[in-house]
Amino acid sequence: AQSVSQHNHHVILSEAASLELGCNYSYGGTVNLFWYVQYPGQHLQLLLKYFSGDPLVKGIKGFEAEFIKSKFSFNLRKPSVQWSDTAEYFCAVNAGTNAGKSTFGDGTTLTVKP
């Protein structure tokens, strides 16, 4: 069975600080990897995705993530956070043959202080 582990439950940063959120998954086959963001009062939005190819993927709002297959990791990064990045971030994985069934991590709440 697939599982996803997000190491940080709550992260507090000041504006302009750099961000890295950890995500590790457990699955033996080919996977699709995602980061979603949920702003307060809003629905889940896709930040970025990895299907294949270049392991460094860029998403919206300056976010990027690196897929390291040997470490089963897909960490999210942003060089300089803004107050508007305050939100909950979810890492998710699914098997390409079963892309309608995603497994999510527990989420990381990011608070950015102005």
Added chain:
Amino acid sequence: KAGVTQTPRYLIKTRGQQVTLSCSPISGHRSVSWYQQTPGQGLQFLFEYFSETQRNKGNFPGRFSGRQFSNSRSEMNVSTLELGDSALYLCASSVSGQGAVVQYFGPGTRLTVT
């Protein structure tokens, strides 16, 4: 294109009652998945429908059921509601639910069971 829509947005029900939630996927999307989001359990997969057939099912009791219509719209039903069913129920749609596809999420239906 219009996004995934869910109705109603909010529901209050009494323990023992049943409830039906509705989801309209993005036009052209044939895969519809349902998730339950709670503070304690996070995002958990309920089931996925494709071409009016349930293709995947999560680990939820039989009180949770769903169906999909020929226009890809989907409904989920929860019978004999329990207090623990209080949650945000999210619907997600994708083109096919297989391969390199993205699931797009609706705003959710907030169900409160009293």
